[in-house]
Amino acid sequence: MTIVQLQVFAAAAKYNSFTKAAEGLAFTQSAVSQMIQSLEKELGVLLFHRSHQGIVLTRDGENMLKHAELIVRTEQIMKEEALLSAELQTGNLRIGAAPDIACRFIPELTASFKQSFPKVELVLFEGDSQEINHWISSGIIDVGVTMFPEPQLCTVPLITGEMVVILPENHPLGQEGSLSLEQLRERRFIMPGDRDLQKLILSGYSCIHTTIEVKDIHTIQAMVQEGLGVSILPDFYISRRIPKLSVIPLKPSIQQGIMFAVNNHDCVSALAREFIRNSLEDIRTMGLRNTAI
16 A cells, blocks of 8 residues: 555545546556555455446445545645755745834844744845735735735734823823823824824824824834823833833724734745744743733
8 A cells, every 4th residue: 555546546536536536646547547446455445336427435435535535644744844844944034024013023033033043044124014015915025024914915913902192201191091082182293104003093083183293113202201292102112111101091992913914824935934933932922912012
């Protein structure tokens, strides 16, 4: 009994045809018939009923098919794991992220990954959400780390959080348990430069008075600390290195997260898959899934 015989048996059962099984496996029809006959002789049972209308599994054939499919699948898994092991030793992994995400999370995640795969070369592409989505779809990068993936992309949640209001320390609104966008209407507002983040904020209320638009998340927080305005950011962006801030939940709550995005789960490279798995484990270890760093 050989793996090839079992593959032929499984294919013939799938198509109910020796001819179609032969076509699918690039054998001749006579070769398929001979392998099935040889397998039946070795097992001592009839696997198929033959007729002019085609072939049908016998009861013994149905029982044997379960074992054959398991053996064929096990052999396939062994080959995939061997290939994966070889592929993970070297190669390039191309990661795309917005600058703020890259600054906040990528160093820790890539450092951990490099400890396990020191010979893999990591290449970081920085861009906005639209650029990252384009790079994923066109195959320029292997995996994106983004807050705003396009709907057709496959995603895996990395960190979940919510939008919060940040105020200078001792601000009159700092004692509130939560704040609405209406309460910020007359305040000087520092708007994040990311267009998708702007849409998310303004989706709840469009009458915010934007005093200034700032791209860098750390600059926004520093400006708020100095009393130049208030802002709204995802809670996982709030830095503990800027202590003179009041962080107040937004009402109604606006959920937002960071996720991995790939073009197709079935076509993800082994390195990208391992990077995602490794990163999720790191996030769990650091306790960051639902909290800020």
